[in-house]
Amino acid sequence: xxxxxxxxxxxxxxxxxxxxxxxxxxxxxxxxxxxxxxxxxxxxxxxxxxxxxxxxxxxxxxxxxxxxxxxxxxxxxxxxxxxxxxxxxxxxxxxxxxxxxxxxxxxxxxxxxxxxxxxxxxxxxxxxxxxxxxxxxxxxxxxxxxxxxxxxxxxxxxxxxxxxxxxxxxxxxxxxxxxxxxxxxxxxxxxxxxxxxxxxxxxxxxxxxxxxxxxxxxxxxxxxxxxxxxxxxxxxxxxxxxxxxxxxxxxxxxxxxxxxxxxxxxxxxxxxxxxxxxxxxxxxxxxxxxxxxxxxxxxxxxxxxxxxxxxxxxxxxxxxxxxxxxxxxxxxxxxxxxxxxxxxxxxxxxxx
Amino acid sequence: xxxxxxxxxxxxxxxxxxxxxxxxxxxxxxxxxxxxxxxxxxxxxxxxxxxxxxxxxxxxxxxxxxxxxxxxxxxxxxxxxxxxxxxxxxxxxxxxxxxxxxxxxxxxxxxxxxxxxxxxxxxxxxxxxxxxxxxxxxxxxxxxxxxxxxxxxxxxxxxxxxxxxxxxxxxxxxxxxxxxxxxxxxxxxxxxxxxxxxxxxxxxxxxxxxxxxxxxxxxxxxxxxxxxxxxxxxxxxxxxxxxxxxxxxxxxxxxxxxxxxxxxxxxxxxxxxxxxxxxxxxxxxxxxx
Numbered sequence: 104x105x106x107x108x109x110x111x112x113x114x115x116x117x118x119x120x121x122x123x124x125x126x127x128x129x130x131x132x133x134x135x136x137x138x139x140x141x142x143x144x145x146x147x148x149x150x151x152x153x154x155x156x157x158x159x160x161x162x163x164x165x166x167x168x169x170x171x172x173x174x175x176x177x178x179x180x181x182x183x184x185x186x187x188x189x190x191x192x193x194x195x196x197x198x199x200x201x202x203x204x205x206x207x208x209x210x211x212x213x214x215x216x217x218x219x220x221x222x223x224x225x226x227x228x229x230x231x232x233x234x235x236x237x238x239x240x241x242x243x244x245x246x247x248x249x250x251x252x253x254x255x256x257x258x259x260x261x262x263x264x265x266x267x268x269x270x271x272x273x274x275x276x277x278x279x280x281x282x283x284x285x286x287x288x289x290x291x292x293x294x295x296x297x298x299x300x301x302x303x304x305x306x307x308x309x310x311x312x313x314x315x316x317x318x319x320x321x322x323x324x325x326x327x328x329x330x331x332x333x334x335x336x337x338x339x340x341x342x343x344x345x346x347x348x349x350x351x352x353x354x355x356x357x358x359x360x361x362x363x364x365x366x367x368x369x370x371x372x373x374x375x376x377x378x379x380x381x382x383x384x385x386x387x388x389x390x391x392x393x394x395x396x397x398x399x400x401x402x403x404x405x406x407x408x409x410x411x412x413x414x415x416x417x418x419x420x421x422x423x424x425x426x427x428x429x430x431x432x433x434x435x436x437x438x439x440x441x442x443x444x445x446x447x448x449x450x451x452x453x454x455x
Numbered sequence: 456x457x458x459x460x461x462x463x464x465x466x467x468x469x470x471x472x473x474x475x476x477x478x479x480x481x482x483x484x485x486x487x488x489x490x491x492x493x494x495x496x497x498x499x500x501x502x503x504x505x506x507x508x509x510x511x512x513x514x515x516x517x518x519x520x521x522x523x524x525x526x527x528x529x530x531x532x533x534x535x536x537x538x539x540x541x542x543x544x545x546x547x548x549x550x551x552x553x554x555x556x557x558x559x560x561x562x563x564x565x566x567x568x569x570x571x572x573x574x575x576x577x578x579x580x581x582x583x584x585x586x587x588x589x590x591x592x593x594x595x596x597x598x599x600x601x602x603x604x605x606x607x608x609x610x611x612x613x614x615x616x617x618x619x620x621x622x623x624x625x626x627x628x629x630x631x632x633x634x635x636x637x638x639x640x641x642x643x644x645x646x647x648x649x650x651x652x653x654x655x656x657x658x659x660x661x662x663x664x665x666x667x668x669x670x671x672x673x674x675x676x677x678x679x680x681x682x683x684x685x686x687x688x689x690x691x692x693x694x695x696x697x698x699x700x701x702x703x704x705x706x707x708x709x710x711x712x713x714x715x716x717x718x719x720x721x722x723x724x725x726x727x728x729x730x731x732x733x734x735x736x737x738x739x740x741x742x743x744x
Binding site: 400 | 477515516535536540541549550552553554557558559561563565567574577582
């Protein structure tokens with residue numbers, strides 16, 4: 104024990120960076136896992152840019168991205184394929200962080216913005232626009248956002264009693280979601296076939312036909328919300344210790360919790376607006392990230408990288424491996440369903 | 456009996472004619488009480504007497520609906536939350552250890568009020584965590600998972616987290632509940648040492664004998680009000696225990712520490728002479744229902 108600079112043993116390797124006004128401690132494993140995931144995302148992106156009816160080599164893709172190659176190849180890579188790949192990466196990361204925020208906040212591995220009714224609410228909004236108003240795509244997006252936000256606010260208010268406690272939020276959210284779920288079913292039954300098909304296609308969540316403008320606007324929103332989530336990540340981590348402990352350590356629990364819920368919902372809402380609801384990424388990414396990085400509790404960065412990778416891979420499978428091109432949402436539901444089954448199975452075995 | 460220890464209102468932490476409660480349910484009305492500086496104050500009283508509520512008020516978890524809690528001469532609600540957290544620490548009754556967290560990581564979280572976005576792990580943070588783990592003798596467990604520890608070890612880790620927060624005043628909400636007797640005594644002795652090196656401690660305890668043995672200042676509460684306060688010798692008397700707890704008892708000096716010790720009288724014979732007598736006693740209880 105050296106008296107002047109004792110080193111604390113955290114049970115795993117840490118990286119400590121200290122400059123004059125700057126001092127951080129990072130888990131070495133988390134840093135490595137994030138770096139590997141980032142590399143995997145890059146490789147997957149190049150693969151996705153290569154694949155299509157006009158096959159390109161990796162070298163052609165890289166040089167097209169750098170500004171070389173013929174106009175045709177440049178158009179294929181940058182104008183046609185890149186928006187979809189960029190959307191998958193950015194939106195996947197957004198969904199991963201959104202789920203991580205909710206799972207950490209509610210201390211529940213099955214939580215995501217869907218738990219406070221966002222998914223069902225946005226579907227209800229979209230259905231009403233498609234079936235009742237017969238509106239344009241933009242109106243559909245507006246309806247979905249309005250429906251989702253209104254439901255989230257309603258659930259928050261219904262669960263409010265001297266601040267909002269996680270468990271009450273979950274119970275109220277399940278109740279309201281069930282209510283809206285049956286409303287959605289009723290709306291679908293009442294609709295004629297074409298409208299129902301359009302609604303179902305939107306409801307599956309697809310990155311097909313995502314344009315640069317959608318990616319840029321959506322990406323800018325996602326970036327802002329990710330920054331906010333990053334700033335709130337330390338209070339979020341403290342709140343995992345319980346409300347009393349967090350409050351006694353100097354956290355204003357109620358406003359911070361509300362801020363985190365708003366950021367979490369906003370991240371999912373941005374993705375929903377651009378591509379429809381892409382299910383299950385927000386559920387699985389934080390849990391996979393936590394298991395890979397072996398962090399204490401849920402952390403945001405691994406969830407973001409896993410979310411990006413899962414979304415990109417699922418879209419690749421949906422586009423190129425499935426016998427007919429599918430909406431990415433279908434693939435994530437299949438992947439997520441399998442993962443959920445695995446989680447329930449192992450959790451049940453561990454408890455018994 | 457209820458001599459005011461702080462007539463001039465100069466104690467660093469005191470309550471001035473506060474009404475504290477939850478929503479519309481008032482627990483304490485016009486409550487005034489001071490925590491003597493550098494004391495080991497123990498709050499005692501029957502269940503639902505308002506002792507934990509008082510502690511929540513002192514730690515700013517509950518805001519009084521009238522009156523105020525004063526910290527260092529100003530209303531505790533006028534401080535920034537982080538500033539309060541640098542002066543007053545709390546060991547809550549229940550805390551949650553995140554899955555897969557190691558001892559050192561948990562203790563390090565106590566440093567939050569001293570950190571910022573750019574300064575998350577300074578040399579001072581490292582030293583405070585190191586010191587807190589040594590003081591509570593959990594340094595050998597540093598890299599272990601908190602889930603794997605015994606109840607006594609885990610409670611010492613939570614104390615270490617509160618110590619790492621580096622506050623002069625430390626509030627302890629029933630810190631020994633759920634521990635076996637050995638770990639209770641071990642923890643009370645740890646608190647005594649912390650008190651001797653300069654911490655002001657305020658604990659809510661259920662065990663009157665431990666309160667009298669380890670506390671330097673006792674506050675006895677009933678129905679949301681302070682019934683008596685002062686040194687253990689003055690407060691722990693047979694009359695007061697009967698008044699506050701409704702328990703007839705004998706108070707004798709603890710043969711080891713000479714502090715007052717409560718021996719319940721109960722009925723004359725703890726075990727009735729025959730099964731018939733026991734049945735009779737049970738029948739009497741039923742009648743009074």
